[in-house]
Amino acid sequence: MTTVELRSAEIAARIDRLPASRLVVRARLIIGAVTFFDGFDQLLIAYALPALRTQYHLDTAATTFTITVGAVGMLIGALLTGGLADRFGRVRVVMCCLVLYSLSSLLAAFAPGIGWLQGARFLQGIGIGGEVLVAATYISEIIGPKARGKFVLLYELAFVGGLAMASLVSAWVVPAFGWRILFTVGALPLVLVVLLRTVPESPRWLATRGRLDQADEVVSRFETAAHQQFGPLPEVAPIASTLTAGRASVWDLFRGRYLRRTVVVSVLWFTSFLVNYGLASWLPTIYTKVFHLDVSTALVYSMVTTVAGLIGAIVIATTVDRYGRRTGLVVGLLGGAVILGAAALVAPATALGVMVFVSAAALFIYAVNLALNLYGPELYPTRSRAAGASIGGVFARLGVIVGPIVTGVAVGANGGIAPVFGVLAVASIIGCLTVALFGIETARRSLEDVSP
Template sequence: MTITSSTPTVASIAARMERLPTSRWHVKVRTLIGVVTFFEAFDQLLVASAMPVLIKEWGLSTGQVTLAITSGSVGMLLGALVSGWLADRVGRVRMVALGVVITGLASLAIAFAPSFAWLVVLRFVQGLGIGGEVPVAATYVSEIAKAKHRGRFVLLYELVFPAGLFTATLVAAWVVPNWGWRALFVIGAVPALAIAFMQRGVPESPRWLAAKGRLAEADQVVTRIETEVSRTAGTLPEPAPATGPAAVEPRGTLRDLVSGVYLRRTVVVSALWFFGYFVNYGITAWLPTLYTKVFHVSIDTALHYNLWTNAAGFLGCLTVALVIDKVGRRWALATGLAGSAAALVTLGALGAVSASQVAVWASVAAFFVFATNVTLYLYTPELYPTRSRALGCSMGGVFNRAGVILGPIVVGNLVSGGASSATIFAMLGGVALAGAVAALFAVETRGRTLEQLSPDLK
C-alpha cells in the first residue's frame, strides 16, 4: 500500500522514507551512485601508481613528486567546500553529476599531458571533481537510508571507494609495465560515460526537496518510491508518528555548523577527518616511491606490495560495514585509529628495515585506518540537519583534504631530509593515536533517525 499525504510536511516526508523497508529500489540507487563513486576513487590513486615511472621519465625531484601528489588534493579541498554549499541549494544529484563529469574529462586530458606543469594543473582540476562528488554522494545515500541498519546500508555503498582504490592499484600493476602510465588515465575517464545512466535512475533526495520547501515535488518522488518498493516488499507499514521539523527549514549557513550542539560535533569530526587521512595518505601516497627509492625494489614489486596494502584496507572497510550497527560509530572510530597507531608504532620500533616488513605492517595499519575513514562517510551526514547536511559533509571533506595534503608533504620533507623509514612510520603512528583520543569525544548516532539526531537551532 502506498500513502500519499494530502498535506505533506517536512516531518511527514521523513516519516514515509523511514517506514520503507530496504528493497531492490534502495540497492539499485545505491549501485548507480556507487558506480560513479567507484571511478572517482579509481582516479584519485592513479597518480601514486604512476609516480615511479614519471620520476624516471621526467626526472622529477622529491619536491615535484610532492607537488604532483598534493595538487589534486588541493583541488579536492576546494571542490569539497564549494560542492557542499551548492548541493544544499541546487540538489544532491546535480552536484554528483557535475563532479563526475569534471573528473572524467580531466582524467582524459591528463593522459595527453605534454609536461609536468600540465600534469599538476590537470590534477588540480580533476581534484575539484573528486572532492565535489564524494561527500555529496555520501550525503545522498544517508538521506535515502532508514535509521535501522543505516550503518550497514551506507557502508556497503562506501565499500565502492576502497574498492576503487584497490582496483586502481591492481590495474596499475598490470597496465603501467605493459602499456605505460598514460593508459591508466584513459581508463579513468570512464565515469564521465556512466553519468548518463545514473541521472535516469536516481531521483532527487526527498528529504532535501522537503527542506527546500518543494513539498509537492517531494511528495511525488516519495509516492513513486513507495510504489516501486511495494512491488517487491508487499504492503508497506504505516508511517510512524512524524518527528522533526514540520515546517520548511531556513537556508543552511556555515554558522549552523558551529552553533549549539553542532560546535562540538564539528570540532570532533573535523579532527577525525584530518588525523585519519593524514595517516592514510602519509602511507599510501608515498609507499610505491619509498619501495623504489629507499629499498630499491623494482617497479613491479613496489606496485604489488602497494596492492597488498590496499587489499588489506578494503578488508578493513568490509569488516566495519558488517559490525557497525552492532558496535556503534564511536567504538569503530576509536578502535580503527588505535589499531592503526599500534601497527605503525610497531613498524617504527622494528626499524622498517626491509620492503617486505614495511608491506606487512603498513597493510595492518591500512586495515584499521581505511575502516576508520570509511566510517566517517557514514558518521558525518548523521550529525547535521538536512538544510546544512551537505555543507557539514563538505567541511569534513575540507579537513579530509587538509590531511591528504599535509600527510604526503610531511612525509616528503622527512624523506628529503634524510629521516629514517622508522622515524616516518613512528610519526604517523603518533598522529593516529591523537585521532584515537579525539574519537572518544564523538557523539554516538547508532539507531536514531536523521531528524532525531538534528535538533533545531533557535
C-alpha cells in the same frame, strides 16, 4: 507546527519506515559506480609516480608537489560542493563532479609535460574531492535508521574498491603500456552521466527547499517499489520531529550543538586521512627509491596494502549498525596507533617489513576513513548536511596534503620512513581520544532525531 513542517516531517517518517527496495538499491548502485571511479582516479598519481620520476627526472620536492597539487584541488572541491549541493541538489552536483574528474583524467593522459599533468590533477582533484562527500550525503538521506549504517557503508565500499582496482590495474598497465593509458582508463566514468539522469533527487532535500510535491512524488515511488517487492508496509510512525525548512547557512555548523560536532569530525577527518595518504601516496616511490624494487614489484606490494584496507572496510561496513559508529571509530584509530607505534620502534629495514606493517595499519585506518563518510553527514540537519560533510572533507584534504609532505620530508632527509611511523601513530591517538571523549553515537537513530 506549520503545514510545511508537518509535511516535511511526514516525508522523513515515510522514508524511515521503508526497507531497501530495488529502486533504492539501484540508486545506490549508480551513485556507487560514480564513487568507484572517484576512488580509482584518486590514487592513480601514486601508481604513475615511479614512471613519471624517471621520465621527467623529478626530485623529492617536485614529486611531493605532483602528489599534493591534486589534494589541493580536492580541498577546494570539498569546500565548494557542500554548499552547492545544499542549494542546487545532491544528484546534480554529483553529476558535475563526475564530468569534471573524468575529463581532467583524459587531459592528464594527453598532457605534453609535467606542468600540464599537474594542472590536470588539480582540476581532477576538485571533482574527486566534491563527489564523494555529496554522494555519501545523498545515500544517507534515502534510507531509514535501522540499516542506514550497513546500507551507506556497503555503498562506500565502492570507493575502497576503486582504490583497490586502481592498484590492480596499475600493476598491469603501467609496466606494459605506460602511465598515459592509466589516466585514459580514468576517463571511462563519463558513460555514467546517462544513468545518473535517472536517479531521483533526495526527498529530504526537496522538502527542506519547500518542493514538497516533488518530495512526495519521490517517496511515493519508493513506497510503490517497496510494496511490490516486500508486500504491506509498516505504518508511518507518529511524527515527533521535523525537517526544518529554510535556507542553509554555513553558520549552522559553528553554533549550538553543531559546533562541537564540527570540531570532532574535523579532527577525525584530518588525522585519519593524514595517516592514510601519508603512506599510500608515497608507497610505490618508497619501494623503488629506498628499497630499490622494480616498478612491477613495488606496485604489487602497494596492491597488497590496498586489499588489506578493503578487508578492514568490509568488516566495519557489516558491523557498524550492531556496534555503533563511535565504537568502530575508536577501535579503528586505536588499532592503527598501536601498529604504527610498533613500526616506529621496530623500524623495518626491508620492503617486505614495511609492507607488513603498513598493510596491518590499513586494515584499521581504511575502516575509519570509510566510517567517517557515514558518521559526518549524520551529525547535521538536512538543510546544511552537505555543507557539514564538506567541512569535514576540507580537513580530510588538509590531511591528504600534509600527510604526503611529512612522508616526503622524511624520505628526502634520511632515505627511510621509520620516523614517519611515529608521527602517524601520534595522529591516530589524537583522533582516537577526540571521538572517545567528545563523539556522540548516531546508530539506529533517525536523522531528524540526531540533527533536528
